[in-house]
Amino acid sequence: MVHTTPDETRRFVTHPAQEAGMGRKKFVYDWPRPALTVDIALFTVTGTLQNLKLQVLLIERGEEPFAGHWALPGGFVGEDEDLNAAAARELKEETGVAEATVEQVGAIGTPGRDPRGHVVTILYAGLTPGDRHQLVATGDARNVRWFTVGGTEPLPPLAFDHAELLKKALAHLRHRLREAPICFNLLPERFTLSELQKLIETLLGREIDRRNFRRRIHQLGFLEPAEGVRLEGRHRPAQLYRFNPVRFEAYLREERALPF
Secondary structure (H helix, E strand, O other): OOOOOOOOOEEEEEOHHHHHHHOOEEEEEOOOOOEEEEEEEEEEEEOOOOOOEEEEEEEEEOOOOOOOOEEOOEEEOOOOOOHHHHHHHHHHHHHOOOOOOEEEEEEEOOOOOOOOOOEEEEEEEEEOOHHHOOOOOOOOEEEEEEEEOOOOOOOOOEOOOHHHHHHHHHHHHHHHOOOOOHHHHHOOOOEOHHHHHHHHHHHHOOOOOHHHHHHHHHHHOOEEEEEEEEOOOOOOOEEEEEEOHHHHHHHHHOOOOOOO
16 A cells, blocks of 8 residues: 655546546546656577677667667657557667567666656567568667677667666576577577587577587487488588477476576
8 A cells, every 4th residue: 555645645637538428537646757668688699600699789879868879779658558569669660670579677767877867667688580670770769780799899888777788688588598498599490409509608608518518408308300410510410400399398397497
């Protein structure tokens, strides 16, 4: 229960539905309310097997504050707009990316994080094949492009507190690798164990012991051999595998995380 003081004046305001004869009213406080935004950290992996790169999608802001600075796609939530719908709308409006799967990371409302006032943002993170999307900067965005994360060249200075938001989103993504089959969306239907290992190493930002990785993957039981082989450098042809989502769900029902 929220307790108010005598100084907190409450009032009724007319809702459009009431004017239409439906008798509905909206009850509000004469009290300052934070603004609400959504920000989306969308990641991909690109490059060859021996040179994979983790990338994040950024937009160049076309308006103040921070005009000309790079930032995560995002913007204000409309009145009566669902949060997930707002995230999908802002992502498409500013980058051209549609139908990317993202999930909520958390809410950040640190005072002073936005010069426009007290703004609370809902942070989203997602992983998508970058080559499936045609990037188009519209709306508040002047430009849009993929930037390499953790490469030899640092990211450009980011607007607002988006550098911290990016860290939170990346930590969330790496944690989710142990709970959901999100990395398999970036692989072809048939893949080698080397391709899977390099992809996971790129997402985690660290190397994994090859022998232990292969042993554990075989023990997990949600990969099945597929027809064909693939040449990988000078090594002998590598066996192809296929992801089995039914076996993966059975594995997770045992409340076990992936050993990455």
